[in-house]
Amino acid sequence: MSVDWLVAHRLLTVLLGGGLCLGAWAQGARSSAPPPDPADLQAPAGSAQRQEIRAHLIPLRYTTLASEIGARVRRLPFGEAQAFKAGDILVSLDCSVQQAQRDKARAELTGAEAALEANQRLAKLNAVSELELVLAGTALERARAEIGAQDALIAKCTVLAPFNGRVAEQKVREQQFVQPGQVLLDVLDDSTLELEFLAPSSWLRWLREGYALRVTIDETRKSYPARLTRIGARVDPVSQSVKVAATIDGRFPELMPGMSGRILVTPPRP
Numbered sequence: 001m002s003v004d005w006l007v008a009h010r011l012l013t014v015l016l017g018g019g020l021c022l023g024a025w026a027q028g029a030r031s032s033a034p035p036p037d038p039a040d041l042q043a044p045a046g047s048a049q050r051q052e053i054r055a056h057l058i059p060l061r062y063t064t065l066a067s068e069i070g071a072r073v074r075r076l077p078f079g080e081a082q083a084f085k086a087g088d089i090l091v092s093l094d095c096s097v098q099q100a101q102r103d104k105a106r107a108e109l110t111g112a113e114a115a116l117e118a119n120q121r122l123a124k125l126n127a128v129s130e131l132e133l134v135l136a137g138t139a140l141e142r143a144r145a146e147i148g149a150q151d152a153l154i155a156k157c158t159v160l161a162p163f164n165g166r167v168a169e170q171k172v173r174e175q176q177f178v179q180p181g182q183v184l185l186d187v188l189d190d191s192t193l194e195l196e197f198l199a200p201s202s203w204l205r206w207l208r209e210g211y212a213l214r215v216t217i218d219e220t221r222k223s224y225p226a227r228l229t230r231i232g233a234r235v236d237p238v239s240q241s242v243k244v245a246a247t248i249d250g251r252f253p254e255l256m257p258g259m260s261g262r263i264l265v266t267p268p269r270p
Contacts, residue, residue: 051267055197055215056260060247061163062188067178068156071095076174078167084187088161091172091184095157102150109143116140165189168257193248193255195226197263198241206268207231213246217261225249226263 071093078084116136122128168186172178195215199207211228225248232243248255 049266051265053197053199053263053265054260055195055246055263057193057217057248057255057257058196059165059188059190059257060192060194061165062168062186062257063162064183065090065159065162065185065187066181066183067091067093067159068180069093069095069098069153070177070179071098071157072177073172073174073184076170076172080167080170083166084161084164086161086163089158090161090167090187091159093157093159093178095154098150098154098157102147102154105143105146105150109140109147112136112140112143159184161187163189164191188257190257191251193257194229195246195248195263197244197246198236198239199244199265201235201240201242203267204231204235204242207244211246213263213265215246215248215261215263217255217259219256219259220254222254224252224255 073091074094075092077089077092084090116139119128119133119136123130123133165187166189168188170185171183172185178184207228209228209231213226213228214223215226216223226246227249228244228246230245235242
């Protein structure tokens, strides 16, 4: 056997062995590759990559109630987390001093009415000057105005519920003296909850009110339907984002303000 034939035989063996090893390596690489993301497989044709955005729940209506006068808290009919209806008394203040001042104003009103009647009778007899008659009428108007002022002040002795809702937090306790402007209660309307989140400003090209989406809440580990209701009035130039709000479709008792979750959105391709 010639030397050339042996060299050719060995070279062919090396090439065949290398090809088999390369094929085995390629097959192993394909088998060890991670499976495709189901979200990518379910994304509609012609859509961009699906994005995840953090969002949190806020009540549709909420406010802080404060005292408009200085007085002692007489009664708090509703405790924290208790539900109330619009017009219910949430805080009752002790206004005994204000009521006494109103009684005094009513007595002065009665005297002013009697003085004006007497001066009018004397005027018919030319027994009183025109100035005294005018001053009597002015005193009557002043007494009536004082009654109106006292009535308005006493009306502030009760804090009424502005809407149907629940007490989120009590800032004061019964028998505590409060000053004008002091916070009394935080109240909210949890009948309708909103999702609030920040969206990229580039989405303003296609994002519109009524856009349907779903949110997965961390605390409940459930998914809920929502619909876009508001888009912010300005774009943050630093983060290039805009504030967006969506309303939860339906009533879900397990949801509470303050819960957070994630929204999966697939923007359309530009």
